Amino acid sequence: MKTFATCLAALIISPLSIYAGAVAVNLGTAGNFAALTGSTITNAGNSIIDGDVGVAPGNAVTGFYPPGIVIGTIYGAGYDTNASVPLQAEDDLVAAYNFAAAEACPGGNNLTGTNLGGLTLAPGVYCFSSSAQLTGTLTLDALSDPNGVYVFQISTTLTTAPNSAVVFEGIDSGGNVFWQVGSSATLNTGTAFAGNILADTSISLDTGASLNCGSALAQSGGVTLLDNAVTSCAAAENAPEPGSATLLAMGLLLGVVAYGRQFAGRFCRKTPALTNGTLAQDL
Numbered sequence: 540m541k542t543f544a545t546c547l548a549a550l551i552i553s554p555l556s557i558y559a560g561a562v563a564v565n566l567g568t569a570g571n572f573a574a575l576t577g578s579t580i581t582n583a584g585n586s587i588i589d590g591d592v593g594v595a596p597g598n599a600v601t602g603f604y605p606p607g608i609v610i611g612t613i614y615g616a617g618y619d620t621n622a623s624v625p626l627q628a629e630d631d632l633v634a635a636y637n638f639a640a641a642e643a644c645p646g647g648n649n650l651t652g653t654n655l656g657g658l659t660l661a662p663g664v665y666c667f668s669s670s671a672q673l674t675g676t677l678t679l680d681a682l683s684d685p686n687g688v689y690v691f692q693i694s695t696t697l698t699t700a701p702n703s704a705v706v707f708e709g710i711d712s713g714g715n716v717f718w719q720v721g722s723s724a725t726l727n728t729g730t731a732f733a734g735n736i737l738a739d740t741s742i743s744l745d746t747g748a749s750l751n752c753g754s755a756l757a758q759s760g761g762v763t764l765l766d767n768a769v770t771s772c773a774a775a776e777n778a779p780e781p782g783s784a785t786l787l788a789m790g791l792l793l794g795v796v797a798y799g800r801q802f803a804g805r806f807c808r809k810t811p812a813l814t815n816g817t818l819a820q821d822l
Contacts, residue, residue: 561664561688564639564717566735567631568624569756573611573771574764575628576741576757580615582607582764584746590754590771593625607764611774632756636737639719642690656703662687662715667694673730674700679716681709688715689734697724697736699748704731712752714772723760726750735772744769751775 573590574580580594582602593614594600600615612618614625644666650658651668656675661682671693681687687710691697697720705713716734718724723741726732726748734753736742741760744750749768752775 569628569632573769579761584766586767589774595625666692670696694721699730702729705733
């Protein structure tokens with residue numbers, strides 16, 4: 540028979556959190572996009588985006604090829620003009636946003652006025668009745684549950700300070716991390732962020748900010764990029780690991796390079812050197 544002390548101890552959870560039983564948000568086709576918006580996507584600098592990029596109902600996409608690179612499909616004017624794909628993704632984004640916003644947030648997980656920096660959080664639903672700020676490092680400790688889900692409900696803005704970070708313990712990616720933002724999100728310079736940002740308005744990534752296994756998904760406003768690295772979780776999960784065929788190809792390539800160097804060395808030794816335009820052997 541369990542004692543009162545045993546039952547009480549079972550209710551004490553560390554790190555900070557009442558495990559709210561957060562439910563993973565189904566992004567639908569929006570999950571294929573690293574950047575999605577209803578307005579405009581603007582890139583400046585050498586951003587590398589792994590995943591699709593799309594705009595609908597708008598179609599303005601600027602700053603790719605050159606200087607930014609997209610490993611995926613770009614949907615917009617001057618690129619793939621099949622508007623049905625990003626339109627469906629936007630519909631799926633709206634449904635995902637509403638689902639995330641409706642998840643129950645226990646009173647003990649209301650972090651209004653608390654900076655996320657320095658916190659260690661277990662899986663669950665966390666809410667802010669106004670803005671959310673990350674200064675420093677937020678640690679997400681899944682408590683040995685690789686399927687732990689995090690849902691952050693933010694009524695207004697999400698802002699990070701320069702060089703802030705989201706890191707994981709017991710989970711290796713942001714695939715089950717969702718940031719529902721009531722207005723706009725700004726990742727400041729050098730921020731290493733993770734998870735899917737579902738913003739009602741806009742998303743901005745400042746110089747060098749990154750989203751590792753995450754997406755910048757905005758409904759009505761734009762997505763602004765500046766020398767960023769963004770990898771959608773779909774792209775991260777589908778990235779092939781080096782198999783035997785890949786290793787064999789790499790070995791053949793290295794062999795060709797080594798032979799080329801050897802051949803070049805022999806050729807150079809057999810070719811007389813030139814001194815002031817005259818063959819050395821004639822001097």
